[in-house]
Amino acid sequence: MHRMLAAALTALIAAALAVGAALGVVAALDTTPEQPNVPLVSFDRAGE
Template sequence: MHRMLAAALTALTAAALAVAAALGIVAALDATPEQPNVPLVTFDRAGG
């Protein structure tokens, strides 16, 4: 019974850490400013 309780607590802790990590990643991505979508190189068509 003691091992079952330890296994359940370990699984619960792992799940809580996974959810916290996912929420932290989403918060970090939302905190970064939006980058402009401007191409660095453009090619002109000659004689179109």
């Protein structure tokens, strides 16, 4: 019974850490500013 409780607690802690890490990654991605979508090279089209 003691091993079952230890295994359940380990799984619960691992799941909580995984959820916390996922939320941390999402929060970090939300705080980074969005990069402008400006092309580095542009080609002029003479016929248009």
